[in-house]
Amino acid sequence: MNAIYLDHAATTPLHPKVIEAMTDEMAQTFGNPSSIHTFGRKAHRNLENVRQLIAASLKVNPHEIIFNSGGTEGDNTAIIETALAKQAQGKHLITTAIEHPAVLKTMQYLETLGFEVTYLPVDEKGTLAVEVVAQALREDTTLVSIMYGNNEIGNLMPIKEIGALLKEHPAVFHTDAVQAFGSEQIFPHELGIDLLSTSAHKINGPKGVGFLYKSDAVSLPAFLHGGEQEEKRRAGTENLAGITGMATAVSLLTDSEKQQRREHYQRYEQLIIKKLNDAQIAYRINGNPDNKLAHILNLQFEGVPSDLLLMHLDLRGIAVSTGSACTAGTVDPSHVLEALYGKDHPAIKESIRISFGLGNDEEQIRYFAEQLIDIIHKLRA
Known part of the structure; x- marks a missing residue:
C-alpha cells in the first residue's frame, strides 16, 4: 500500500x-x-x-x-x-x-x-x-x-x-x-x-x-x-x-461535486467507525457527529497518547494530525478540545484528527482502519 x-x-x-x-x-x-x-x-x-x-x-x-x-x-x-x-x-x-x-x-x-x-x-x-x-x-x-x-x-x-x-x-x-x-x-x-x-x-x-x-x-x-x-x-x-x-x-466544486464528496467522506467515516466497533476498540468522537463538516473526524482513544499514535501511523506511511496545522510541531495542547472539556481532560492528549480529500478511496480507508486498530492494541498492551 x-x-x-x-x-x-x-x-x-x-x-x-x-x-x-x-x-x-x-x-x-x-x-x-x-x-x-x-x-x-x-x-x-x-x-x-x-x-x-x-x-x-x-x-x-x-x-x-x-x-x-x-x-x-x-x-x-x-x-x-x-x-x-x-x-x-x-x-x-x-x-x-x-x-x-x-x-x-x-x-x-x-x-x-x-x-x-x-x-x-x-x-x-x-x-x-x-x-x-x-x-x-x-x-x-x-x-x-x-x-x-x-x-x-x-x-x-x-x-x-x-x-x-x-x-x-x-x-x-x-x-x-x-x-x-x-x-x-x-x-x-x-x-x-x-x-x-x-x-x-x-x-x-x-x-x-x-x-x-x-x-x-x-x-x-x-x-x-x-x-x-x-x-x-x-x-x-x-x-x-x-x-x-x-x-x-x-x-x-459544482453542487453535485460537493454532494458527492460529502457522501464519500461520510461513507469513509462510517467504515472507520464500523471497523473500530467490530474490533471492540473504545473511542470517543470529539465534536458533534450530527452537525459537522463531512471531511473531518476527530477521535479520542483513551490511554493512547496521540503523539505516539501519530508516530506509529507515520512509520506505516499514514498521515493524520492532532489538530490545527498552524500549531503543528509545538507542544501546545488543542485549545479547541480544552474549550470542550477543560484543560485537564485526557482527550486533549489522546485525540487525532482524520481528514479526507482528493485521492482517498475505500481501500485506503479500510487499510488505515486496520493499521489504526493494530497500533492501538499494541500501545494499550
Whole structure:
C-alpha cells in the first residue's frame, strides 16, 4: 500500500486540472494586470474573468471579491480593519473560544490596543448556542467573528441564525470559511455575512492565495498600502497564476461535486467507525457527529497518547494530525478540545484528527482502519 494522506484539513494536494491551468497561465500571460498595454490588458482581462467566476460561486458581486494571500490575511484584514475603522462607535468584539489561531491571535493583538474581546464558550460537543451570542451583544459591539466550520472537530456553527440576529444590530459579521468553502453551499447575501475569508490550498488549489469577500454594505480600509490594485483595497501585484489555479479549483466544486464528496467522506467515516466497533476498540468522537463538516473526524482513544499514535501511523506511511496545522510541531495542547472539556481532560492528549480529500478511496480507508486498530492494541498492551 502506498503512502496514505489523511490530513486534508491541513492542506490539500493540487488537482491535476489546477496544475494545468496554472502552467498555461504562467506560460502565456506574464503581463502586470495594472499595466495599460496589450500584455497588461490581457492579464487584467483574465483576472476579472476569474473574479466573476469566484463571485458567481457565492452569488455575490465581482467587485466584492478581494484577492489576497489566503485565510490568515483575510482574517487579519477583516478583524483589524473593522475594529480600527469602527472604534469610535465601540471597542467590543465577539468571537468564540474555538476559532483558528488566525482569528484568536488577531483578537489578542487588538486587546493590547485597548479593545475588549468576548470569547464565547461552547458545550462539550462544541456547539455554540445562538442565545449565547445574543447575550454577549452590547451597544458598543462592532464586530462578531465566528468561523463557519471548525478546523479540528468539524463542527458547523449556526451562521444563518447569527446572521439573522445581527440584522437588528450594527455589528459587522465576519466568518472564517476556510474549512467550509470546499464542501458547503455558502451564499453571504442570504446568510447576512458581511466579510468572509477563505484559502485556495484547502480546496485543491495552490498555497499562498485566497480571497476576502467584502459586502458593499461594509466600508473597509485597506490592510496593505502601496499600489491601487483590487480597487485600492489590497496593494500588491496580483498573483495571477495562483488566482487562476484557485478559480479552477472553485469551478470544480459544482453542487453535485460537493454532494458527492460529502457522501464519500461520510461513507469513509462510517467504515472507520464500523471497523473500530467490530474490533471492540473504545473511542470517543470529539465534536458533534450530527452537525459537522463531512471531511473531518476527530477521535479520542483513551490511554493512547496521540503523539505516539501519530508516530506509529507515520512509520506505516499514514498521515493524520492532532489538530490545527498552524500549531503543528509545538507542544501546545488543542485549545479547541480544552474549550470542550477543560484543560485537564485526557482527550486533549489522546485525540487525532482524520481528514479526507482528493485521492482517498475505500481501500485506503479500510487499510488505515486496520493499521489504526493494530497500533492501538499494541500501545494499550
